[in-house]
Amino acid sequence: MSIEVKVLLFASAREAAGNISETSISLDEGATTATFRRVMAEKYPGLSSLVLDEDSLTLALNEEYIESEVVLKNGDTIALIPPISGG
Amino acid sequence: MSIEVKVLLFASAREAAGNISETSISLDEGATTATFRRVMAEKYPGLSSLVLDEDSLTLALNEEYIESEVVLKNGDTIALIPPISGG
């Protein structure tokens, strides 16, 4: 069984992935946010150093920041949040 | 010899003096701001408690606050500054 999650990429993360702002990926059921980071790093080599760096890149799950590892569900939306700079 | 000083009255001081906003008074040469307060209190009885209360009513001499007793000169402008409430 596998799940499908929607992925949103912003700013430097979007550019590092080759200017992809939205995609979706399949993950094994039971995959966590840590799994997700590894799969994204493999799929987008240009993004790997950023997406594997938990200090720099935060994830948002269904429009909420997540602080620790979470199990993903089919239909989740996960956003890559590189260091912010609003204001 | 006597000197003449211009007097400006504002807000509650103006009203206490009978709604007089500007006047001039004669003082003996060598008169100080303390003398001035006593003379004003005699001339405007309604103003006396306010003008004699140095904690409530400040004086400005030629558009500058004065902190201590000062000798007045002919032609000085002295303003009665009751408690302020700008803003």
Add this chain to the structure above:
Amino acid sequence: MSVVQDKYLIRVSDDIPSLEECNTFVSDPSCGAISSFVGITRDNFQNKKVIMLSYEGYVPMAEKELKKLCVEANEKFASIKRIAIVHILGDCPVEAASVIICASSPHRREAMHCVEFLIDELKARIPIWKREIYEDGDGESVWKENVE
């Protein structure tokens, strides 16, 4: 022709610039932050319904003291580029602006703290007086005193 813009916009008058005008005055290409404060007439004081405030000022001295205050603020907050500080005279109905202060600086902290300093000091030392006019009774009113 080179135009050197004034550093301070100061006015105590029955006709004062708007917030937008004050904001435009302080805006500068070198500044990333503009902080503003607007004092407006409140409709109540200790359960009394307030209709309006009416302001009186010792205009030349008030403007001179505001100028001094700006210079002092600029010594305390060195990066401040420009300041606008204007105060109404005469009647000021509920929700109308009595005082507008704007300050600009490259970074935000100084502009914000400068404006707080300016409004605190304005209330402590600028020779302006407000009378509060209440709804009930026959136009009862009192001269206020800043307590802070």
Add this chain to the structure above:
Amino acid sequence: MSVVQDKYLIRVSDDIPSLEECNTFVSDPSCGAISSFVGITRDNFQNKKVIMLSYEGYVPMAEKELKKLCVEANEKFASIKRIAIVHILGDCPVEAASVIICASSPHRREAMHCVEFLIDELKARIPIWKREIYEDGDGESVWKENVE
């Protein structure tokens, strides 16, 4: 018909209300103070000439986080009556406003400290990104990172 006005005006968009509009939104007869902050594009960064900033945002999440932030600010500063907090997206040339924050309260201290809290927190946690575009070279630009 009674009209209950919204407590918060929140927008992250390429078309934001003006300072005057934000100020009018927060104005209320019960309030004596409106504090505002405007972030504007500066023309320089570490000796580089900046032409403009360009903003990108995760709009639905940014607006949701701003709403949470307003609720949190109102818990911290209980007397706050209304808040406007708006952020531009897309290009923002030198001297144009990227962010406008206004808060109203009966007395001045809470409005001022609330605005300072809001801009600090906005910079710390709202998912918006700016790219700085420099004059020299072939449109060189970098994604910024808030350091505070």
